[in-house]
Amino acid sequence: MSDYQAFQVELQGNIAHVQINRPEKVNAMNAAFWSEIVEIFQWIDETDAVRVVVLSGAGKHFSAGIDLMLLASVANELGKDVGRNARLLRRKILQLQASFNAVDQCRKPVLAAIQGYCLGGAIDLIAACDMRYAAADAQFSIKEIDMGMAADVGTLQRLPRIIGDGMLREMAYTGRMVAADEARTIGLVNRVYSDHQALLEGVMSIAQEIAGKSPIAIGGTKQMISYMRDHRVDDGLEYVATWNAAMLQSSDLRLAMTAHMTKQKPEFLD
Structure with a gap:
């Protein structure tokens, strides 16, 4: 910096x-x-x-x-x-x-x-x-x-x-x-x-x-909320479906689910 x-x-x-x-x-x-x-x-x-x-x-x-x-x-x-x-x-x-x-x-x-x-x-x-x-x-x-x-x-x-x-x-x-x-x-x-x-x-x-949350999930959530300022609901649903078709393949999802089931705090990569 x-x-x-x-x-x-x-x-x-x-x-x-x-x-x-x-x-x-x-x-x-x-x-x-x-x-x-x-x-x-x-x-x-x-x-x-x-x-x-x-x-x-x-x-x-x-x-x-x-x-x-x-x-x-x-x-x-x-x-x-x-x-x-x-x-x-x-x-x-x-x-x-x-x-x-x-x-x-x-x-x-x-x-x-x-x-x-x-x-x-x-x-x-x-x-x-x-x-x-x-x-x-x-x-x-x-x-x-x-x-x-x-x-x-x-x-x-x-x-x-x-x-x-x-x-x-x-x-x-x-x-x-x-x-x-x-x-x-x-x-x-x-x-x-x-x-x-x-x-x-x-x-x-x-x-x-x-x-402490998944940066992939946080980034996607912000993108979806911002997208909805200028689009219809059905546009937003289509967009998040396409987005998550890729992002749900992230290891963060498996890590978060495992942590939830074992009651441990997940540590996500940057």
């Missing part, structure tokens, strides 16, 4: 702990963040030893969203021609979207551990994760509306299937803060922990449990 400007990455057993590491800037997402996250998740995807990812933020807050200095730098690139400006802005937006697509499309489960502020672009990020968990002090807001813009890096596309259309619209139209307990009630997070330490311990425990 390389040294990163915006992240700290550690491999703890089979768990990759990816931590946004700009606490002095409230973990705001600067230029390095957007390029490094693609590199990190490419490494995760290609490294068989990594079975689960825990994504967190250093310090008191998960992330305050996109760094305003980055927005200012983009504004400085704009000229007088509307057409060329539109082409530039579209290219920049697609680049940012690709960064969080790398998280969404990762073959390994990604668990977000959220404390303090989770604002703007940070909502886009956690929406690309498989599961979200919060400390009691977590606060969520789709802040783009207060900046005079529509969120454009995934929140409006991914959150409807997580919290439902109506609640997404309320958050997106008002930009209001949603506290941890309400986030749990609307399904934005799976569980709320008393504080940051309990949050990290709890999420790591869940990640460890997932890491």
Whole structure:
């Protein structure tokens, strides 16, 4: 693993702990963040030893969203021609979207551990994760509306299937803060922990449990769930039949069944 400007990455057993590491800037997402996250998740995807990812933020807050200095730098690139400006802005937006697509499309489960502020672009990020968990002090807001813009890096596309259309619209139209307990009630997070330490311990425990399962089975399960976002039920059934025609021949199935019958814990290969 390389040294990163915006992240700290550690491999703890089979768990990759990816931590946004700009606490002095409230973990705001600067230029390095957007390029490094693609590199990190490419490494995760290609490294068989990594079975689960825990994504967190250093310090008191998960992330305050996109760094305003980055927005200012983009504004400085704009000229007088509307057409060329539109082409530039579209290219920049697609680049940012690709960064969080790398998280969404990762073959390994990604668990977000959220404390303090989770604002703007940070909502886009956690929406690309498989599961979200919060400390009691977590606060969520789709802040783009207060900046005079529509969120454009995934929140409006991914959150409807997580919290439902109506609640997404309320958050997106008002930009209001949603506290941890309400986030749990609307399904934005799976569980709320008393504080940051309990949050990290709890999420790591869940990640460890997932890491103990067959990586073939976990990968297949994630692929099937993701496939069903854009397909009909009969398409999904056809797809899983084809998928498992190959994957059920894995030695993991025999190992898991033997372990179940002998009441032992299975140890799966990476």
